[in-house]
Amino acid sequence: MMHWILQSVPIPAEEIIERADSAKAAASQFKDKLITDPAAALQDLGRDALQFGLKVLVALILYFIGAWLIKRAKHALERYFRRKNTDRAMATFISSFVSITLTVLLIIVLVGTLGINTTSLAALLAAGGMALGMALSGTVQNFAGGLMLMIFKPFKAGDYIEALGYAGIVTEVTIVGTHLTTIDNRRVVLPNGALSNGNIVNYSSFPLRRIDLPVNVEYGTDAAACKEKLLGIIREDARILDARTPGAADPFVAVQKLADSAVTFIVRVWVAGADYWPVQFDLNERIYTELPQAGIHFPFPQLDVHMHHE
DSSP states (O other): OHHHHHHHSSSOHHHHHHHHHHHHHHHHHHHHHHHHOHHHHHHHHHHHHHHHHHHHHHHHHHHHHHHHHHHHHHHHHHHHHHHTTOOHHHHHHHHHHHHHHHHHHHHHHHHHHTTOOHHHHHHHHHHHHHHHHHHTHHHHHHHHHHHHHHHHOSOOTTOEEEETTEEEEEEEEOSSEEEEEOTTSOEEEEEHHHHHHSOEEETTSSSEEEEEEEEEEOTTOOHHHHHHHHHHHHHTOTTOBOTTSTTOOOOEEEEEEEOSSOEEEEEEEEEEGGGHHHHHHHHHHHHHHHHHHTTOOOOOOOOOOOOOOO
8 A cells, every 4th residue: 555655645665765875865965063063063953953843833833823714704695695595515515514624725825835745745644634535435335425415405404304213404514424403302314325315204395294093893893883973083183184274184984894803093293293293193192082982993903813612
C-alpha cells in the first residue's frame, strides 16, 4: 500500500530522500557554525525563529478569521434556507457539506502560510485520500447515499418513517447519516448508504390513513347485530371520515374469516394522519367495553377433544 501511494505522488522517492539528506546537512552545518561562531549561529537561529513565529502568528490570525467566516457562511445558508422554506433535511445536508469543504480549504491555506509546499501536500492528500477512501468505503457510500436521498426525496424533515428496523420522526440529514427521533424520545442515526438501498416506509406521505382493526367474537354471535353495533361505535366518533372527504371511503365492517376459536370481523375506517393512533386506541377501548354490554362476547382459545372407548 505504501509503495502504491508513493507511486501516485508526483514527487519521486529519490527527491524525498534528497530533501531529507539536505535537512540533515543543514543541521550539521548549524552544529559546526555553533562551535566556530556561536554569536552568528544564534543570530541566524533567532532570525529564523522570528520568521517562523511571524508565520505561525499569521496562520493563527487566518485561522480565527477563516473559522469566523465559515461560521457566518453556515448561518447565512441556514437563514437563506429558512427564508425559502427549504426542506430541513436538504438544508442540513448542504450546510454540513459546505462547512466541511470550507474547513478543508482553510487547512490547505494555513499549511501554505506556514511555508509548506502545498503542491506536494495536495499530491500527498490526493494519494492518501484515495487510500483512505478505500479504507473508508462505507463512509463514501454513506455520502453517495445522502446525495441519492436528496435527489429522490423519499422523505423530508418532520416525516414519520420506518427503515432498517427503526421508526421515528426525521430531524435532519447529514452527509453520512439520517437522524431520527423515536416516539419514546431516543435519537437514532441511520447510515445513508444502507438507508438509500433499503426499504423505507413513510407514514407521512399522505394526509389520510386507514385503520384496519380485527375484532374476534365467539361462535354463535349474530353477525348482523355485531356488525350494526360496530358501525354504531364508528358513527359516534367525529374524527372518522367518510366518502365525502376526498381520498377517504365510508366505514366498512364485514366478516373477515372464520378462525379456529373465533369469528373475525374487520373494521376499516379512514382518519387524518394525526388522528391515526388516538382513534385506534379509542376504538379498541370502546369495542372492549361496549360489545359485552350488548351481549357480544370475546372468545377464548378452544380445543375440542373426542375420546373413543374400545
